[in-house]
Amino acid sequence: MKHLIYLLAFFSLNLVAQSKYITKTGVVNFEASVASFEEVKAMNQSVTAIIETKSGAFAALVLVKGFRFKNALMEEHFNENYAESDQFPKATFKGNLEDFSIDKLSATSIFKMNGSLTFHGKTKKLESIPLKLSREGDFINVSGSFLLNTSDFDIKIPKVVKDKVSETVEVSLNFKLKKT
Amino acid sequence: MRKWLILVILLLAGFAGYNYIYQSHRDIHEEQAAYTLSAQALSTAFLKTPSESELKYLNKTIEISGNITEINKKDLTLNESVFCQFSNLITLPSKKGTNIKIKGRVIGYDDLLEQVKVDQCFIVD
Numbered sequence: 138m139k140h141l142i143y144l145l146a147f148f149s150l151n152l153v154a155q156s157k158y159i160t161k162t163g164v165v166n167f168e169a170s171v172a173s174f175e176e177v178k179a180m181n182q183s184v185t186a187i188i189e190t191k192s193g194a195f196a197a198l199v200l201v202k203g204f205r206f207k208n209a210l211m212e213e214h215f216n217e218n219y220a221e222s223d224q225f226p227k228a229t230f231k232g233n234l235e236d237f238s239i240d241k242l243s244a245t246s247i248f249k250m251n252g253s254l255t256f257h258g259k260t261k262k263l264e265s266i267p268l269k270l271s272r273e274g275d276f277i278n279v280s281g282s283f284l285l286n287t288s289d290f291d292i293k294i295p296k297v298v299k300d301k302v303s304e305t306v307e308v309s310l311n312f313k314l315k316k317t
Numbered sequence: 318m319r320k321w322l323i324l325v326i327l328l329l330a331g332f333a334g335y336n337y338i339y340q341s342h343r344d345i346h347e348e349q350a351a352y353t354l355s356a357q358a359l360s361t362a363f364l365k366t367p368s369e370s371e372l373k374y375l376n377k378t379i380e381i382s383g384n385i386t387e388i389n390k391k392d393l394t395l396n397e398s399v400f401c402q403f404s405n406l407i408t409l410p411s412k413k414g415t416n417i418k419i420k421g422r423v424i425g426y427d428d429l430l431e432q433v434k435v436d437q438c439f440i441v442d
Contacts, residue, residue, distance in 0.1 A: 161400055161430065162392060183402055183434055185427050200425035200434055202376055209342040216376075226371055226425045 156239075158188045158277045158314035165199055167308045169287070174301040177211065179204040186312045188277060193237030195250060197310075199228040219292050220257055228256040232263065234270075242272040250281070257290040268310075275316040282309035345422050345437040348378040356383030360398035360433050363426040374423040380441060382418045385411060394432070395419070401438040409440050418442040 163184035170176040181204045186197040201222040206212040216222040232252010250266040268281035287294060287304045294302050352374065359381055362370045383395030388411065392402045401419050411417055421438035 159430070161427075161432075161434075162402065183424060183436055185429050187429060196429060198427055198429050200427070202422075202424040203434070203436055208338075209340050210338055212342070223372075223375065226375060227428075 156190050157317050158190065159317050160184070160186050160312050160314045163197065163310065163312035163314075165197075165308065165310050167204075167306050169303040169306045171301055171303050175208070175211075177302050179206045179212070179215065181205070184310070184312070186279070186314060188234070188237075188279075188314055190237070190239040193234040193248075195230070195232055195234050195252065197230040197312075199256075201226055201228055201256075219287075219294075225257050228254070230254045230263075234268070235265075239272070242270055242277070245269055245271045254285075257292055259290045261285070261289045277314045277316075279312040279314065280310060282307060284308070343422075345378050345420065346439060350380040350420055351377040353380040354382075356381050356395035356399040360396070360431075363433050364431065367426060371425070375425060376422065378420065378422055379435070380418060380420050381435065382416065385413050385415050385417055388413060393417075393419075398432055400427070400430075400432045400434050402434070402436045403438045404436075405439075407440070411440070 162182060163186045165181045165184050166179065168176070168178040170178060181199055183203040184197055184199050186195070188195050201220050202216065204212070204215065204220075206215065230252055232250060235249040235251060237248055246269075247267050248270055250268050251262075251264050253260050253262050255261075263283065266281060266283045268279055271278045285306050285308055287306060294304060359374070359379070362374075381395060381399055381401075383399060385393055385395060386397045387394040388407070390406055391404075392400065393407065393411070394400050395417070401421055418441040419435070419438050420441050421435035424434050424436050426432075427434055
């Protein structure tokens, strides 16, 4: 009898087991450039992201120190004065993809992303951000972009550089998640 | 004579200013490692004392030794706990199961996968 219960428990566990898609090398870019001034742009190629196909849960973790700028001094200022990455080393997103189903994933489909983004110690709700998803064998590709305001994350741009750094920041992402 | 002096000073100041604004990036390859330790020791440190370890290791150049548990074109994982990302393709014929020593810069701890992330890596030994 006991064995039977274990057996049943084992099978039911298997039934709810989630299949996950993961990347450790996702790309997130942001740009806060102002036309005709030096570009304020950085790329992070070390983003971890996970999609649970059954629930559509979507999580991402960005290590702020991993943002690389073309200009080394700009990178230093970003880490020290704006993102304060010693104090806030992580940016995280937790949310879901609306009505996600792996079977609906044809060549290219658009899904809406909802959730909360935490950066610089502040959290902002993101709603209905359209993301492009496609399936390629054991991989799911995710891409998209959205706008954020520096004020949402309590990041102040000093007066001296106000006309060189935009307060509206374009964030784009590009993940290739592998089935595990 | 004074005019020349002012001109030279201005030129020097301009040169210094330019060098400051367009200074070059850190060269992890050339830097002396601040810490040398094993992959297990590093990940245990982050797991047990996350905030102290962040203060200690974040943005530091370190040398880590461990066993390759996963390898791709531009990244490899040591002891399933330290994820090392390379700027260039991994050239040495290293494969799963070999012991290796790597130098790189710690960018932080990934709580989703419970791995320490290191970028700008290259193989030391």
